[in-house]
Amino acid sequence: MTSHTVSAPVPVPKGYWVINTDDISSVAPQSFESARASIRDHLADQERQQRFGAWLTEQLRTADVHVNASYGRWPQDFWL
16 A cells, blocks of 8 residues: 555455555664563553453352343343
């Protein structure tokens, strides 16, 4: 694509994307050594998110939830 153009529809799992470019600029490749810190931080963030997700799922799975009958009922399969 070039600057200030619109792409043809691009199929994605839930429909289509149409891409509009305002400006295109080149970026020099980064060496592994210069990217090492940001890669490490990114991987650490992914690990924290995964651990938090697992912890939250366990908390929700073992929660003892009571719903006032006037509000309906809690679906039994909600935490699975």
